[in-house]
Amino acid sequence: MPIVGVIGGGQLARMMQPAAINLGITLRVFAEDEKSSAHLGAYRVGDYLNLAALKEFCVGLDALTFDHEHVPASLLEALESAGIAVRPGSKALIHAQNKLTMRRKLAELGLPMPAWMAATSAADVEQFIANHGPEIVVKTPIGGYDGKGVRVISSVTEVADWLADIHDYGSELLLEQKVDFVGECAQLSARTPSGEFKTWPLVRTIQRHGVCSEVIAPFGSPAQRVAAEKLAKTISEGLGVVGVLAVELFETASGELLINELAMRPHNSGHFSIEGSKTSQFEQHLRAVLDLPLGATELVDQAAVMINLLGVDDSNSFVEHYPEAMALAPEAKFHLYEKTPRKGRKMGHITLVGPDSAELLKQGQAAREVLYRGSKEAK
Amino acid sequence: MPIVGVIGGGQLARMMQPAAINLGITLRVFAEDEKSSAHLGAYRVGDYLNLAALKEFCVGLDALTFDHEHVPASLLEALESAGIAVRPGSKALIHAQNKLTMRRKLAELGLPMPAWMAATSAADVEQFIANHGPEIVVKTPIGGYDGKGVRVISSVTEVADWLADIHDYGSELLLEQKVDFVGECAQLSARTPSGEFKTWPLVRTIQRHGVCSEVIAPFGSPAQRVAAEKLAKTISEGLGVVGVLAVELFETASGELLINELAMRPHNSGHFSIEGSKTSQFEQHLRAVLDLPLGATELVDQAAVMINLLGVDDSNSFVEHYPEAMALAPEAKFHLYEKTPRKGRKMGHITLVGPDSAELLKQGQAAREVLYRGSKEAK
Numbered sequence: 001m002p003i004v005g006v007i008g009g010g011q012l013a014r015m016m017q018p019a020a021i022n023l024g025i026t027l028r029v030f031a032e033d034e035k036s037s038a039h040l041g042a043y044r045v046g047d048y049l050n051l052a053a054l055k056e057f058c059v060g061l062d063a064l065t066f067d068h069e070h071v072p073a074s075l076l077e078a079l080e081s082a083g084i085a086v087r088p089g090s091k092a093l094i095h096a097q098n099k100l101t102m103r104r105k106l107a108e109l110g111l112p113m114p115a116w117m118a119a120t121s122a123a124d125v126e127q128f129i130a131n132h133g134p135e136i137v138v139k140t141p142i143g144g145y146d147g148k149g150v151r152v153i154s155s156v157t158e159v160a161d162w163l164a165d166i167h168d169y170g171s172e173l174l175l176e177q178k179v180d181f182v183g184e185c186a187q188l189s190a191r192t193p194s195g196e197f198k199t200w201p202l203v204r205t206i207q208r209h210g211v212c213s214e215v216i217a218p219f220g221s222p223a224q225r226v227a228a229e230k231l232a233k234t235i236s237e238g239l240g241v242v243g244v245l246a247v248e249l250f251e252t253a254s255g256e257l258l259i260n261e262l263a264m265r266p267h268n269s270g271h272f273s274i275e276g277s278k279t280s281q282f283e284q285h286l287r288a289v290l291d292l293p294l295g296a297t298e299l300v301d302q303a304a305v306m307i308n309l310l311g312v313d314d315s316n317s318f319v320e321h322y323p324e325a326m327a328l329a330p331e332a333k334f335h336l337y338e339k340t341p342r343k344g345r346k347m348g349h350i351t352l353v354g355p356d357s358a359e360l361l362k363q364g365q366a367a368r369e370v371l372y373r374g375s376k377e378a379k
Numbered sequence: 380m381p382i383v384g385v386i387g388g389g390q391l392a393r394m395m396q397p398a399a400i401n402l403g404i405t406l407r408v409f410a411e412d413e414k415s416s417a418h419l420g421a422y423r424v425g426d427y428l429n430l431a432a433l434k435e436f437c438v439g440l441d442a443l444t445f446d447h448e449h450v451p452a453s454l455l456e457a458l459e460s461a462g463i464a465v466r467p468g469s470k471a472l473i474h475a476q477n478k479l480t481m482r483r484k485l486a487e488l489g490l491p492m493p494a495w496m497a498a499t500s501a502a503d504v505e506q507f508i509a510n511h512g513p514e515i516v517v518k519t520p521i522g523g524y525d526g527k528g529v530r531v532i533s534s535v536t537e538v539a540d541w542l543a544d545i546h547d548y549g550s551e552l553l554l555e556q557k558v559d560f561v562g563e564c565a566q567l568s569a570r571t572p573s574g575e576f577k578t579w580p581l582v583r584t585i586q587r588h589g590v591c592s593e594v595i596a597p598f599g600s601p602a603q604r605v606a607a608e609k610l611a612k613t614i615s616e617g618l619g620v621v622g623v624l625a626v627e628l629f630e631t632a633s634g635e636l637l638i639n640e641l642a643m644r645p646h647n648s649g650h651f652s653i654e655g656s657k658t659s660q661f662e663q664h665l666r667a668v669l670d671l672p673l674g675a676t677e678l679v680d681q682a683a684v685m686i687n688l689l690g691v692d693d694s695n696s697f698v699e700h701y702p703e704a705m706a707l708a709p710e711a712k713f714h715l716y717e718k719t720p721r722k723g724r725k726m727g728h729i730t731l732v733g734p735d736s737a738e739l740l741k742q743g744q745a746a747r748e749v750l751y752r753g754s755k756e757a758k
Contacts, residue, residue, distance in 0.1 A: 001698055001715065018397030021419060022653075024698075024715025024727065040400060040420045274401075278710055278732075293706035300679045300732065319380055319403075327672035331657055336380065336403025348403065353657075353679065 001025055002290050003060055007048050008067025009036025011337040011346060012266050012282075015274065017041055019283035025290070029067075030057045037337040038067070051075050058084045063289040065243060066265055069097045070143075087193070087242040087289040088264045095239050096264040099174050100141040106259055109238045111231060113259040114250070115177035122163055125156040128175040137176040138162065140169045150210070152178060179258055181250035185219050186269035187228040190244045190284040190294055191236045198284070198294045200277055202228045205248070205269050211344065212268045214364075215306040216357050217276055217299060227257055235262065244285040246270060268308070268346070273297075275333050276304025276353050303357035307364035309336075309371060311345035318347060318371040329367040380404055381669050382439055386427050387446025388415025390716040390725060391645045391661075394653065396420055398662035404669070408446075409436045416716040417446070430454050437463045442668040444622060445644055448476045466572070466621040466668040467643045474618050475643040478553045479520040485638055488617045490610060492638040493629070494556035501542055504535040507554040516555040517541065519548045529589065531557060558637055560629035564598050565648035566607040569623045569663040570615045572670045577663070579656055579676045581607045584627070584648050590723065591647045593743075594685040595736050596655055596678060606636055614641065623664040625649060647687070647725070652676075654712050654730050655683025682736035686743035688715075688750060690724035697726060697750040708746040 001024045006013040009031025017040050020027040028042040030053075036043075046053040048071050058064055063085045076090035088096075095102040103116050115132055119125050129136050138159045140149040153159055162173055184207060188200040201218035202225050220228065228249065236245050246267030248260040270281035279287075279295030287294055309318060318325075318336060326334065329352070336348040350367055352360035380403045385392040388410025396419050399406040407421040409432075415422075425432040427450050437443055442464045455469035467475075474481040482495050494511055498504050508515050517538045519528040532538055541552055563586060568578040580597035581604050599607065607628065615624050625646030627639040649660035658666075658674030666673055688697060697704075697715060705713065708731070715727040729746055731739040 001696075001717065014400065017419075018400050021393065021397050022712065022714050024713075024717050040396075278712075287705070292702050293709065295705070295712075296710040317380075323671050326666070326674070330672065331675040333401065333657075333674075334403075335401050338380065338403050 002062035003028060004286055004289060005030060005057055005061040005064045006038070006067055007054070007057075007064065007071055008032070009038040009043070010067045011037045011339070013038035013067040014040070014337055015266065015271070015335075016282045016286060018274075019280060019286055023283065023286065025286055027286075028057070028061065030054070035340070037339050039338070049075070051078055054079060055082060055084075058082075061085070063087050065285065065289045066093075069093065069264070073097065085289075089240065089242065092240045092242065093264055096262050098141045098170070099139050099261075100170070100172055102262055103174060105239060106235070109234055111234060111259055112256060114179045117175050118172045119175050120166065120172055122156045122160075125153075125159065125163070125173070125175060129154065129156070132175075132177045135178045137178050139174040139176065141172060141174050142170065179250045179252065179260075181258075182253050183251045184260070185224075185228070185249045185251055185257070186215070186267070187232045187247045187249065188244065188267065188270040188273070188281060189229075189232040189236055189247075190281070190288045190297075191241050192288045192294060193242050193291045195237075196294050197233055197236060198297050199229045199232055200270065200273055200281070200297045201225070201299060203269055203272065209344070211308070211310060211346070213308055213310070214361065215269050215272050216361065217272050217304045217306075221255065224251075224255060224257060231257065231259065235259075243288045244270065244281050271335070271349050272304040272306040272351055274335075275351050276300060276306075299353075301353045302355040303360060304351060304353045305357055305360035305364050307350040307352075307361075307368050308346060309348040309350065309368060311339075311342045311347050312372050313343055314341050316372070317341050321371050321373055325367045325370040328370055329363050332364060332367050334367075381441035382407060383665055383668060384409060384436055384440040384443045385417070385446055386433070386436075386443065386450055387411070388417040388422070389446045390416045390718070392417035392446040393419070393716060394645065394650070394714075395661045395665060397653075398659060398665055402662065402665065404665055406665075407436070407440065409433070414719070416718050418717070428454070430457055433458060434461060434463075437461075440464070442466050444664065444668045445472075448472065448643070452476065464668075468619065468621065471619045471621065472643055475641050477520045477549070478518050478640070479549070479551055481641055482553060484618060485614070488613055490613060490638055491635060493558045496554050497551045498554050499545065499551055501535045501539075504532075504538060504542070504552070504554060508533065508535070511554075511556045514557045516557050518553040518555065520551060520553050521549060558629045558631065558639075560637075561632050562630045563639070564603075564607070564628045564630055564636070565594070565646070566611045566626045566628060567623065567646065567649040567652070567660060568608075568611040568615055568626075569660070569667045569673055570620050571667045571673060572621050574616075575673050576612055576615060577673045577676050578608045578611055579649065579652055579660070580604070580678060582648055582651065588723070590687070590689060590725070592687055592689070593740065594648050594651050595740065596651050596683045596685075600634065603630075603634060603636060610636065610638065614638075622667045623649065623660050650714070650728050651683040651685040651730055653714075655679060655685075655732050678732075680732045681734040682739060683730060683732045684736055684739035684743050686729040686731075686740075686747050687725060688727040688729065688747060690718075690721045690726050691751050692722055693720050695751070696720050700750050700752055704746045704749040707749055708742050711743060711746050713746075 204216040204219035206214040246263040581599040583595040583598035585593040625642040
């Protein structure tokens with residue numbers, strides 16, 4: 001059976017492993033350290049900035065894919081030149097690595113998104129505040145995730161440090177209109193090198209403190225669903241995406257969907273699919289990067305809800321209250337990532353599948369409350 | 380998180396791994412050789428007849444469980460004396476290891492089963508043929524599985540070799556009435572050390588050449604379902620079972636269910652539960668042996684069908700036709716066990732979940748036909 005290598009040993013690589021075991025695919029993980037979340041199966045520790053180590057890791061792989069977007073494009077190009085099937089390829093992945101490159105490409109494709117501009121100076125920032133303020137969003141084009149590298153500002157002084165170090169960020173900052181959204185949602189899809197393309201149902205994503213807290217599937221009016229699927233297809237094809245693509249969207253008061261962020265890998269907004277869909281995002285990603293036919297993506301019931309378990313302090317790994325939470329919610333599927341507890345860190349998640357999303361959300365939140373109980377700084 | 384050790388590295392141990400990864404449970408496998416099906420994660424190769432090796436393997440485990448029933452009771456008792464949480468325990472497991480011990484216990488519990496007797500001589504066999512023939516079933520009490528250790532005979536000469544070596548089989552053979560059944564079915568359940576007990580829906584099992592070929596869930600009239608659940612509960616409690624219990628049943632022309640075999644571990648008749656039930660038998664087994672609360676066992680849709688992939692020759696590992704089968708059946712979940720191909724060997728399975736079992740069976744069989752195609756001795 002084919003062999004897939006994954007750069008990065010986080011929970012996304014971890015959750016590819018059950019899908020690989022089921023399909024009989026061999027997964028090899030290239031991780032940061034020995035105690036990464038994806039420490040199961042064939043596992044190597046190494047530095048993803050070291051081309052020689054990467055090349056050695058790629059020997060015998062049928063496809064190379066990723067748990068994160070941090071491998072520099074120059075290294076990806078070098079691997080591609082060496083004949084390695086890098087999926088998604090460097091030409092696609094650059095759009096997930098660099099938010100300015102992404103905005104420029106999406107503009108070229110004529111897709112709906114917040115007003116934006118590339119800033120190289122304090123004057124640019126002041127101009128953008130004048131046009132779109134009082135508050136605007138400033139992002140470092142590379143390296144941000146889960147709210148990092150993002151600031152909401154009303155004065156240029158609030159990004160004085162970024163402007164001073166602007167060369168570290170590729171000499172440009174991304175300025176974005178602060179969208180007055182009524183909610184956020186995400187469109188997940190997958191595409192193969194042969195061009196097969198499938199979407200999952202549009203989902204509502206609920207963020208707290210810039211981090212995904214809950215996901216509710218399905219979401220949206222028929223028109224919104226059609227629009228989101230079309231967006232995903234245009235992006236996937238326009239950028240040459242291979243594997244899973246997550247498009248994070250703002251929903252405006254008028255119901256319009258504006259593109260917030262892109263990720264070209266399994267994504268937190270798609271964890272519901274492990275039990276909620278016929279084919280999970282992790283299985284689909286493996287199928288896609290190997291150019292196997294894609295699986296069906298329909299929900300297995302009317303609704304699915306995913307509840308993130310975020311670290312509440314540096315000691316609660318949720319294990320203590322696990323039996324109590326399981327007893328409370330026998331229908332809930334519990335996922336723990338075996339990560340060292342840290343406040344705000346994604347430690348695991350709970351999924352519930354059933355006919356009524358409001359009821360599922362209530363059950364999942366109740367189970368989470370039990371897991372959080374007794375922690376030093378319970379939320 | 381807790382650590383579970385599994386003796387045996389077959390596909391049952393393999394399929395425990397995804398459930399363990401999801402729950403954050405660590406699974407350690409003690410396998411026959413380096414190329415066992417469950418070669419993923421923490422893995423040790425050793426001889427399960429070697430007590431010292433077993434004891435060493437058990438260091439740090441929260442529970443020890445099994446992929447097969449072949450560890451002798453004396454070794455299990457020695458491990459229990461050393462304080463290891465052997466689950467199911469030796470006192471329960473002996474009934475799955477020795478078919479005569481099982482028959483005696485089930486008789487004591489007053490449960491319905493074929494007429495049977497323990498034979499120690501040719502005269503016993505002749506007597507039983509006279510009473511229940513022309514054909515009867517003879518079984519070696521220990522060591523049989525998938526049709527091995529079972530013969531249908533009409534003359535004592537057909538088991539002359541077993542009678543000659545009867546001391547190798549504990550000095551007794553099991554004789555059973557050859558039930559004129561209209562079909563077979565299986566009742567899966569799980570029980571925790573604390574006594575929590577849950578069943579999955581009764582399933583129809585279709586055997587070919589003594590090996591499970593297809594499983595259809597759910598099966599049976601309301602009365603049959605109630606009867607089967609009651610049987611499973613009586614057996615589970617009466618024998619002190621911990622973990623998954625599979626009760627294989629004959630269905631007679633009058634609709635009565637007679638106990639054929641027992642297995643105290645995840646079982647081929649329960650593979651449908653991976654995608655077909657809220658909680659799979661593999662997850663439930665891990666929960667049960669750790670005395671965690673059991674998960675919900677309802678089907679996620681109206682029906683689920685499991686199609687075994689049996690080796691058709693010594694070379695077809697199904698990989699060649701995998702893409703074609705996946706394209707044909709995008710709703711099918713494919714499972715390959717990474718075992719060396721051998722005619723008749725369980726190499727993998729396909730599961731389909733949906734509203735109509737007849738349709739699912741058709742789809743699954745069509746996908747299997749594609750995988751079998753081109754093999755030297757296609758079935």
